[in-house]
Structures are given as structure tokens and as C-alpha cells.
Amino acid sequence: MANEPIDISSSSESWDLEADESIVDDSVLKRSLAPSLKPHVHGSTYSIGNLGSSQIRESYARSYPAQGVPNQLENQLEKDCDDDLVMYDKNGSLPMPKPFMPRTYPSTAQHSSSAGPGLHSGAGKEQYGEYDERLIYQAALQDLNQPKAEATYPDGLLSVSLLKHQRIALSWMLQKEKSVCCSGGFLADDQGLGKTISMIALIQIQKLLQSKSKSEDVSDKRAEALNLDDDEENDANAFEKCKQDEDSHDLILIPEASTSSRNIQPKRPQAGTLVVCPASVLRQWDRELKEKVDDKAKLRVLIYHGSNRTKDPVELAKYDVVLTTYAIVANEVPQTSGDDEDQNKKNMENSGLISDFSCNNKRKRKTHAGKKSKKAKKGIEISCIDSDCGTLAKVRWLRVILDEAQTIKNHRTQVARACAGFKAKSRWCLSGTPIQNSIDDLFSYFRFLKYDPYTTYKSFCSKLKNPISRDSVQGYKKLYAVLSAVMLRRTKGTFIDGEPIIRLPRKTINLIQAEFSEEERDFYKELEANSLSQFKAYAAAGTLNQNYANILLMLLRLRQACDHPLLGMGVKSDSIGRDSVQMVKNLPRDMLINLMKHLDPFSAICCVCNDPPEDAVVTMCGHVFCYQCVSEYLRGDENTCPSYECKELLGHDVVFSKDTLRSCLHGNDHHDFGPSSEKPLVLQKGYRSSKVKAAMEILQSHCKSNNACSQLHNIVGHSDISSSRGKETAESVGSIVEFTNTKACSDAHTEAPKKAIVFSQWTGMLDLVEISLNHSDLRYRRLDGTMTLSARDKAVKEFNNDPEVTVMLMSLKAGNLGLNMVAATHVVLLDLWWNPTTEDQAIDRAHRIGQTRPVTVSRLTIKNTIEERILALQDDKRKMVASAFGEDQSGGSGNRLTVEDLRFLFMGKQ
Numbered sequence: 001m002a003n004e005p006i007d008i009s010s011s012s013e014s015w016d017l018e019a020d021e022s023i024v025d026d027s028v029l030k031r032s033l034a035p036s037l038k039p040h041v042h043g044s045t046y047s048i049g050n051l052g053s054s055q056i057r058e059s060y061a062r063s064y065p066a067q068g069v070p071n072q073l074e075n076q077l078e079k080d081c082d083d084d085l086v087m088y089d090k091n092g093s094l095p096m097p098k099p100f101m102p103r104t105y106p107s108t109a110q111h112s113s114s115a116g117p118g119l120h121s122g123a124g125k126e127q128y129g130e131y132d133e134r135l136i137y138q139a140a141l142q143d144l145n146q147p148k149a150e151a152t153y154p155d156g157l158l159s160v161s162l163l164k165h166q167r168i169a170l171s172w173m174l175q176k177e178k179s180v181c182c183s184g185g186f187l188a189d190d191q192g193l194g195k196t197i198s199m200i201a202l203i204q205i206q207k208l209l210q211s212k213s214k215s216e217d218v219s220d221k222r223a224e225a226l227n228l229d230d231d232e233e234n235d236a237n238a239f240e241k242c243k244q245d246e247d248s249h250d251l252i253l254i255p256e257a258s259t260s261s262r263n264i265q266p267k268r269p270q271a272g273t274l275v276v277c278p279a280s281v282l283r284q285w286d287r288e289l290k291e292k293v294d295d296k297a298k299l300r301v302l303i304y305h306g307s308n309r310t311k312d313p314v315e316l317a318k319y320d321v322v323l324t325t326y327a328i329v330a331n332e333v334p335q336t337s338g339d340d341e342d343q344n345k346k347n348m349e350n351s352g353l354i355s356d357f358s359c360n361n362k363r364k365r366k367t368h369a370g371k372k373s374k375k376a377k378k379g380i381e382i383s384c385i386d387s388d389c390g391t392l393a394k395v396r397w398l399r400v401i402l403d404e405a406q407t408i409k410n411h412r413t414q415v416a417r418a419c420a421g422f423k424a425k426s427r428w429c430l431s432g433t434p435i436q437n438s439i440d441d442l443f444s445y446f447r448f449l450k451y452d453p454y455t456t457y458k459s460f461c462s463k464l465k466n467p468i469s470r471d472s473v474q475g476y477k478k479l480y481a482v483l484s485a486v487m488l489r490r491t492k493g494t495f496i497d498g499e500p501i502i503r504l505p506r507k508t509i510n511l512i513q514a515e516f517s518e519e520e521r522d523f524y525k526e527l528e529a530n531s532l533s534q535f536k537a538y539a540a541a542g543t544l545n546q547n548y549a550n551i552l553l554m555l556l557r558l559r560q561a562c563d564h565p566l567l568g569m570g571v572k573s574d575s576i577g578r579d580s581v582q583m584v585k586n587l588p589r590d591m592l593i594n595l596m597k598h599l600d601p602f603s604a605i606c607c608v609c610n611d612p613p614e615d616a617v618v619t620m621c622g623h624v625f626c627y628q629c630v631s632e633y634l635r636g637d638e639n640t641c642p643s644y645e646c647k648e649l650l651g652h653d654v655v656f657s658k659d660t661l662r663s664c665l666h667g668n669d670h671h672d673f674g675p676s677s678e679k680p681l682v683l684q685k686g687y688r689s690s691k692v693k694a695a696m697e698i699l700q701s702h703c704k705s706n707n708a709c710s711q712l713h714n715i716v717g718h719s720d721i722s723s724s725r726g727k728e729t730a731e732s733v734g735s736i737v738e739f740t741n742t743k744a745c746s747d748a749h750t751e752a753p754k755k756a757i758v759f760s761q762w763t764g765m766l767d768l769v770e771i772s773l774n775h776s777d778l779r780y781r782r783l784d785g786t787m788t789l790s791a792r793d794k795a796v797k798e799f800n801n802d803p804e805v806t807v808m809l810m811s812l813k814a815g816n817l818g819l820n821m822v823a824a825t826h827v828v829l830l831d832l833w834w835n836p837t838t839e840d841q842a843i844d845r846a847h848r849i850g851q852t853r854p855v856t857v858s859r860l861t862i863k864n865t866i867e868e869r870i871l872a873l874q875d876d877k878r879k880m881v882a883s884a885f886g887e888d889q890s891g892g893s894g895n896r897l898t899v900e901d902l903r904f905l906f907m908g909k910q
């Protein structure tokens with residue numbers, strides 16, 4: 001399998017390894033196996049291929065050279081050699097391993113298709129029982145080596161040539177789309193390696209193949225159509241439901257194939273590919289689909305966004321590709337019920353206000369996913385053909401792609417549960433950073449991908465998570481193996497056949513540790529001492545957990561003080577809450593008081609980012625957010641509250657800041673401070689903190705200098721900045737150090753202006769840097785979550801194209817995903833985020849395909865502060881992620897902030 005090129009450009013036989021699907025047993029067998037276990041077709045017989053135990057041993061040894069094959073596996077292999085690891089050929093002359101033996105399938109009478117019953121995974125899946133996991137594990141062991149088969153494709157599909165690693169991804173994806181049990185997978189290549197274009201190629205080629213097979217054989221067409229309806233809808237309950245809904249105008253009646261006992265069955269319209277992505281990259285997908293597809297093979301693309309979007313599923317089905325956002329999916333697709341959702345529900349119930357608001361609230365959604373039938377309330381999944389589904393749920397997709405799939409990493413969120421509810425033939429996740437916080441993140445992807453047996457939280461924990469807790473080394477090995485069967489991941493440091501998969505200019509990461517000024521240090525020390533004594537008091541009383549929110553707040557204040565002392569003092573942008581002033585005046589006093597209580601800084605946590613909120617606001621439904629975080633949900637006419645299970649409509653008029661509420665309650669504007677002259681110097685708005693100074697020096701030096709090589713030394717040598725950890729070179733972070741095109745680079749050095757992106761997680765910090773930029777001659781643009789999509793798009797375009805604009809201020813929350821900003825050659829990270837992958841994503845806006853010049857990254861921290869401990873926590877998280885992907889053998893573990901993490905952050909190593 002793996003090393004043979006897959007050529008789809010010639011006849012269909014040359015690439016279709018599953019040519020004869022009319023033979024029931026064989027098709028069942030082949031479709032049950034991971035690609036690496038699928039037998040080759042050599043004339044009329046199958047070869048055993050690479051199922052040999054010696055090869056499993058070999059690949060294990062290659063992957064874990066230091067450890068050898070563990071006893072457990074060795075025993076297993078010996079056992080397998082005895083009775084399992086041999087296969088029948090088509091004529092039954094060789095014995096087939098037990099796990100791969102075809103199981104009993106339901107009668108073919110129900111499924112009148114030439115493709116055979118094996119195509120109907122819903123019925124077949126249950127039959128695997130105890131063997132499921134073992135099958136996956138075996139398959140994964142075979143896949144320990146990266147796949148190498150490359151797909152070739154005819155000219156005239158794409159406007160650019162795919163790179164080698166992209167052709168490999170394409171071949172792998174074509175194979176994965178043939179699996180029935182888990183059709184699709186997870187493309188987890190590093191950011192900027194071209195996942196988007198690989199997906200576009202897949203869409204194009206499958207479309208080509210589909211139209212080829214349509215023209216070749218009309219009966220095949222029918223088989224394919226039925227194939228799209230291969231899961232739950234075929235079961236009896238769903239059928240009954242369909243019968244009840246037959247009158248619905250949303251449904252199309254498609255005649256059943258002739259041998260069925262029923263002649264008419266309602267079907268959803270069969271639609272093409274749905275791409276779900278964050279709003280900020282919607283236009284980028286659209287651009288890529290236009291630019292990277294050859295004029296002769298244009299795809300019909302629909303952006304399904306905005307209040308005027310179609311309500312007609314038949315209309316949706318006309319397009320090859322539909323682009324939409326996670327927010328719309330959360331709103332339109334019924335959520336899968338889970339066995340594990342209780343905790344969040346409890347958290348919601350703690351908020352006494354929610355039900356009060358909801359009772360009389362006219363804004364409550366009447367339709368779509370928010371309205372639950374009696375069945376749904378009892379825990380039975382709503383049928384997607386219910387008329388209260390949104391349009392996205394009224395079609396059956398050929399393929400659903402979740403771009404930036406880490407958006408659903410929290411499996412309890414409504415968006416994650418909605419994504420798991422799609423009806424689709426194939427499902428794909430795209431993300432360069434699939435694990436951000438903990439192994440738990442994976443569950444949500446497995447559930448979406450229908451990767452049995454890990455689709456319930458209980459089995460995910462018992463089969464994957466708990467083994468890691470018991471024995472991290474073995475547990476991670478198993479996880480790695482399980483991931484290998486559904487995930488393809490290459491980093492910028494991956495080599496294929498001894499060659500780097502991509503040659504990008506060098507990326508150099510510098511950790512720069514600046515010093516506080518004396519006044520800043522005094523301010524910080526006082527804050528730290530107060531926080532520490534408070535933390536100790538909680539620890540002594542055994543109430544750390546109960547005071548979690550307040551502890552996070554104390555941490556936030558310390559982190560913000562490292563950026564600028566003023567940041568932690570709750571300075572708000574003037575625009576927040578302005579649009580809700582009128583609404584506030586109409587609310588009863590009791591309600592205003594209740595809303596104020598929700599904004600209590602000692603208990604408030606943003607429902608989106610789970611940090612204490614910056615520029616805290618509370619919605620009419622009683623949920624607290626950072627203003628920037630909730631702004632993402634205030635864009636269209638139909639935006640709903642992103643809090644768990646809340647479906648209230650949101651708009652600017654129902655988002656309240658503390659100042660707005662307070663001024664209505666007390667009749668005056670609130671001021672945090674007295675007259676400006678009374679404030680200490682470090683709390684004056686015009687004060688340039690050490691970090692702001694350091695950032696400005698880097699910008700001045702980088703954007704003005706024509707000598708790229710000398711700028712770094714100038715910075716490091718400055719009096720109040722030193723590089724203590726030294727350089728984390730490109731090698732240490734896994735990037736490639738050679739140049740693709742020396743001419744392009746030298747041209748770029750001399751001609752293109754040097755530009756920089758400055759990231760902060762706090763818009764308040766961006767405001768403060770902006771003040772300094774306004775006093776300089778550097779021209780800048782800004783992108784944060786409070787801006788409209790078109791304003792963001794304009795800012796990115798101007799930064800990329802206008803030579804005069806050399807600085808981009810970006811919010812880490814809004815600007816770290818998807819965007820191409822290769823005009824920048826310097827990235828400045830003003831502050832540290834809990835998990836380092838968020839920073840990696842930000843850096844890769846500049847360090848990606850298309851970049852022709854070396855990229856320098858400056859991570860700014862302040863010496864002897866909480867930031868040093870966050871760096872240590874980040875290291876732990878990196879180890880955890882590397883362990884899961886088999887990139888590291890240390891077997892480290894990582895979690896959300898635990899009590900131990902908190903203790904470490906406040907008190908260091910004891």
C-alpha cells in the first residue's frame with residue numbers, strides 16, 4: 001500500500017484499490033480496515049501485504065528506538081502469529097485473522113444497492129464489539145511510518161502544483177474517505193503547510209471521480225446516492241420519523257431502490273462539502289477556493305453567513321462547497337446528547353438569574369437547534385429532519401470539514417455538540433494544534449469523526465485517558481497508536497526521504513527578559529505579596545477550589561502588571577456598553593442589581609476564554625464575557641449566546657458593562673481613580689511601561705533598519721533588555737533552516753519593507769502600545785475581536801500590501817488563526833498565554849508557505865515575575881502534546897490549571 005503512487009489521472013482501476021464492491025464479504029473486510037491494513041489487489045488475489053509481526057516489531061523499534069518492543073506487545077504479536085495475523089484471499093484459501101473476519105450483517109433486502117450491505121456502517125458498526133479497539137491499534141501500528149504514497153491528478157484542476165507532502169496528504173485522504181466506519185480523519189499538519197489547498201484538491205478530485213463514475217454507470221450513481229445515507233437515518237426509528245414528516249416541504253422524496261420493502265423514503269437533499277471555520281477565516285477560504293482552482297474547473301461556492309442566508313436546503317445542495325462559521329452551526333444543528341454533560345449544566349444552574357430572564361424573554365429563539373422536542377428532553381437525539389432544525393441540518397453532506405478544529409476541543413460546548421450532530425458521509429478535522437490543554441481535547445474530535453469506540457466520553461476515558469493516568473509512558477504510546485490511525489501530522493521539521501518537507505526561511509525565537517523599572521517593581525511586589533497571602537489563606541482553609549475564579553483573577557492581575565501596571569486596574573474602552581444604555585433604563589432595578597452581581601470580579605469568568613474577563617460585560621441572559629470574546633457573537637442578526645445551552649439572541653443592546661449598569665443604578669458615571677495628578681506615575685495612561693518600551697525599541701529597530709541581521713543584536717544589547725534563556729533556534733522549535741530561493745530572499749532583503757506583527761491577549765495592552773505608536777513615525781493597523789469582519793480584512797490587506805504600513809497590532813484571541821501575513825518578518829509576543837500552541841499559531845501567520853525572508857520572534861517577558869513560571873507550565877504542556885503525537889518519549893502529562901499548577905504559580909517549587 002503505502003509506497004505505491006496512487007494515480008487518479010488515468011483509468012479508475014489504477015487508483016481504486018476497492019474495485020469490486022459487489023462481493024459482500026470482501027467489501028466488508030476492506031471497508032472495516034484502516035488503509036494500511038487493506039489488502040492489495042494483485043489480479044484476482046489479495047496479498048497479505050504488510051501484516052507480518054516482524055514488520056510491526058520493526059516499525060515499533062523505529063519509532064521507539066530507545067525502548068525496544070514492550071513485552072505486552074511482544075506477547076500480543078506472538079499470539080497474533082499463532083492465530084490471527086493471516087488473511088484469506090478472495091478464494092478463501094488462506095485463513096483470515098479473527099479481528100478482520102467479516103461479521104454478520106443485516107439482510108441485504110433492506111439496502112437495495114449493488115454496493116452491498118457493507119456500505120451501511122450504521123448497521124454494521126455494532127457488530128465489532130470487543131475487537132474494535134484492537135483493530136484500530138493494529139492498524140495504527142502499521143501506520144507508524146508516515147504514509148508516502150503520493151496522489152497524482154490531472155492538469156486543469158488546480159491553478160498551482162501541490163507540494164510533495166500535500167500530494168501525500170491527498171493520497172492518504174482519498175484512502176481515508178473510503179473507510180466506512182470512520183470515513184475521514186484529522187489532518188493535523190503544522191500551521192501554514194497548506195492544509196487548505198490539500199482539502200481543495202480532495203474536493204476537486206472526488207468531484208471529478210464522481211462525475212466520471214456518473215457518466216460511466218447510471219446504476220453506480222444510485223449506489224452512491226444511497227451510500228450518502230449510510231447511518232442513523234436508515235434505522236427503523238428514523239424511518240418512522242421520516243414517515244411522520246413526509247409532508248414537510250423541506251424534504252425531497254427519492255424513490256427507494258427496487259428490492260426495498262418500502263417504495264418511498266424521504267431523504268434530505270444531498271449536498272456537497274461544508275467547510276466550518278471561524279468567522280475571521282471565512283473570506284480566506286473563499287479566496288483560496290477562487291485562486292487555487294483552475295479556471296476550467298471552478299467550484300460553485302456559497303458563503304452561508306449573514307441574516308440573508310438561504311433557508312432552502314435544496315438551494316444549499318446546489319453548491320460544491322458551502323462555507324460557514326462555527327457560530328452558525330451552533331445555532332442551526334441539533335446537538336448530540338451526551339452522557340457527560342452534567343457538570344456544566346450544574347454550573348449553569350448556579351446562576352439563579354438565567355431562568356428569571358428566560359421566562360419572559362421575547363428574544364428566546366423559536367426555531368432551529370434551540371427548541372427541543374419532548375424526545376430531545378428525554379435524551380433522545382432530535383432527528384435532523386425535524387422542521388425546527390436549521391438549514392444546515394436539513395441536508396446530508398458529502399463531506400464536513402472543520403477548519404481550526406480546535407474550536408470544538410471542549411466537548412461540552414454547544415458548538416462541539418452541534419458539530420457532532422451533522423449527517424455526512426465523510427468528516428474531516430483540520431488543525432495545526434489539535435491538543436491545546438489536555439488529552440480531553442481529543443474526545444470531541446473523535447466524537448465528531450465517529451471514531452468508534454471512542455465516541456462516548458466514558459469509553460474514551462476508560463480506553464485512552466485512564467491508561468495515561470495509570471502509566472503515562474504506555475498510555476501515551478497507546479494514544480499515539482490510536483491517533484495514527486486517523487491522523488496525519490507533519491511539522492515543519494518533518495523530513496520525507498531525507499528531505500525537509502518544506503524549505504522555509506529560518507525562524508529564530510528569542511526569549512527577551514526585560515527588567516521592571518523601580519516603580520513598576522514596587523507596584524508588582526505589593527500586588528504579589530497581597531495575592532500570595534490571600535492564596536495561602538485559601539490553601540490553609542482548604543478552599544482553593546471554591547475560590548478558583550478569584551485565584552485566576554489574582555493571576556490575571558499579576559500577568560497584566562507585567563505588561564503595564566495600568567492594565568490590571570480595569571481601564572475600559574469608552575465604547576463598551578454604549579449601545580445598551582437605553583435598554584438598561586427600561587430594566588427593573590432588581591434585575592440591574594442581579595446583573596451587577598454577575599460582574600463581581602471575584603467570581604466572574606468569561607464563558608468563551610475561561611479567563612477572568614477583560615472589559616467584562618454581562619448579557620441579558622446572565623452570562624459574563626470579555627467584551628472582545630462576545631463581540632464575535634454580535635455580528636449578524638441571528639447570533640446566539642455562546643454560553644453552554646443558552647440560545648438567547650444577542651445584540652449590542654443586551655450586552656452590559658459594569659459602568660453602564662452602575663450609572664443607571666446610581667445616576668452617575670463611575671471613575672476608578674481620582675484626578676490624574678493624584679495617580680502614581682505608573683498608573684498614568686501616558687506612562688510607557690518597560691514592556692511597551694521594549695516593544696517600541698524592537699519595532700523601531702526592525703521596521704526602520706535595512707540591515708536585518710544586525711537588528712537583533714542591537715535589541716539584545718540594550719540596557720534594560722537581556723536575553724537570559726538565549727535563542728531558541730529554529731532547530732529547537734522544529735523549523736527548517738535553509739532558504740528556498742536565494743534570489744528571492746536577497747531581493748526581499750533589499751526591496752520589501754520590514755514589517756512586524758505585535759500580539760497581545762489584551763486589547764487594553766494594544767491600546768497602550770497604540771499610544772506610543774501614535775507618538776512615533778511608524779504607521780500601523782490593528783485587528784481585534786471587536787472589529788467587523790470587513791474592517792479586519794481591510795486591515796490585513798493594508799498591512800500586507802501598503803509599504804508604508806509596517807506594524808500590525810493584533811489581538812491573540814482574534815488574529816492567531818488562519819490569516820496569511822507573510823509580509824511580516826518579525827513577530828512580537830507581548831505576553832504569555834497558558835498554552836504555548838496559541839503562540840505557535842500566532843507566529844505561523846508570518847512563518848508559512850510564501851514567506852521568503854527569515855522570521856524573528858521576540859517573546860517579551862519580565863524577569864522574576866509570574867511569567868517565568870508560566871514559561872515552565874508551557875514547557876509541561878509542550879511535553880504533553882509531544883507525548884501524544886509520539887514526538888517525545890518523556891510521557892509527561894498536562895491539564896488545565898490544577899490546584900498544583902496554582903500552587904506552583906504562586907509559590908514556585910516547594
Ligand SMILES: Nc1ncnc2c1ncn2[C@@H]1O[C@H](COP(=O)(O)OP(=O)(O)OP(=O)(O)O)[C@@H](O)[C@H]1O
Binds near residue numbers: 189190819849
Ligand atoms: N502548493 C502550493 N502552491 C502555492 N501556494 C501554496 C501551496 N500550498 C500552500 N500555499 C499557500 O501557503 C499559504 C499557507 O497555506 P494554508 O493557508 O493552506 O495553510 P494551512 O495549513 O491551512 O494553515 P493554517 O493552519 O494556518 O490555516 C497559503 O497562502 C497558501 O495559498
